[in-house]
Amino acid sequence: MRENDLTGYPPKLEGPDRPMVRFANVTKSYGSLTVLDSLDLDVAEGEMVTIIGPSGSGKTTVLRMLMTLETINGGVIYVDGDPLTHMPQGDRLVPANRRHVRQIRSKIGMCFQQFNLFPHMTALENCMEGPVHVLGMPKKDAQERAEELLAMVGMADKRDQHPSRLSGGQQQRVAIARALAMRPKVMLFDEVTSALDPEVIGEVTNVIRKLVSEHNLTMLMVTHQMGFARDISDRICFFYGGRIEEQGTPDELFNHPQKERTQQFLRAVKEAV
């Protein structure tokens, strides 16, 4: 495989209109299978971007790379101006060490399809774990904040329950609170409603709606809920074969798709509903 050529990537993005997240020419492959092919994607501060596309199009990989759950094979990812996957050394970039990754990663929070709550902790403890054991916050402050967040997601009365006692929708809401407790600047939602029963999807999407309207979080979401995506997104990216096939405002993309593949995909989705 070709060495990741890092010349030409700035060690830092500056200026008032720099994006909160930038994928610069990012490539991801497993062996000979290219999952993402020279991805360029900017997400502005406070922007809500939704990624849609057929399965295997690389949409989840985008979020996972940003959370550093996947390594990248080419290009650079920037978060809040700083490279995430790399670090400056003099005026050039070199692959980041773990300390640098941890420092930049602290700005990102993520919610998963399978919730992934810690089963041996109560809802409250799940939300305190990061603040206390990663940020070093005093327990009292962390608990106060965790209680606030659990109230915000409507889970205050279940704070002392373990995840096994909670429904999928409830677990996902706790998971959102847990991620927010770390005060991220960027939130990633990876198919957070895909594992839920249809009747509880609303309780999770409502929490995300609330986040969008009340907070200035930058959000990247992968979802199959087209109606929901259309309602709350500032921008929709349609992924196909590891590339952004088409992107635009919800109106542009859903009502006036330009590309053949986008039209096909939207038709297929509509038929499925």
Added chain:
Amino acid sequence: MSYLEFLSQYGDRILSGTLVTIVLTILSALLAMAIALAAGLMRMSRNFFVRAGATVYIEIFRGTSLLVQLYWIFFVLPLFGITLEKFTAGFVAVGMNLGAYGAELVRGAILSVPKGQWEAAQAINMTPTKRMLRIILPQALLIMLPSWGNLLIELLKGTALVALIAVADLMFQVKQINGTTFMSAESFGTALVIYYILARFMITPFMRWLERFMQRKLGRA
């Protein structure tokens, strides 16, 4: 001599042997658990030499006979200037042997904690060490407890070998009694029953209790 007379005459020695066996079992078990945890974690290290060290240890202790290991520790190590008292040599040999088996249990349990848990811990930016201690190990513990129940029974039975280096455990006592009375059926029969009782009515219920206790602690009961 009737069996009752046999018991009244040799009951004390059998009892003291049983106590030695119990203490041996507890000490070996503690050692085995410590070794299993250390070797199991080392097997998963990023560092090649750490990994190799654990692998060699596990291979040697799983791949050779416990009896030979016991003789090595008791008779050969003194040639290298390490002399262990026979009781110590006994529980160290058993602990080190079963620890090697336990290491694989630890590793297997850690690997079977769902991938989502590792990722969720990384998503709240935990260091790998904290993640292991606070998220993965507590869950792995619950996964491996049933297998540890089996291993501890193996360990109890393994302690009988220390009789061969003259540690005065249950096996040693009944051998002695047999040697003077020639009441083989009574001597070894009693030993069988006692080993069985220790395994089935002490270790198994204790492990069950521990499992329930841990499950409650982890909010699963």
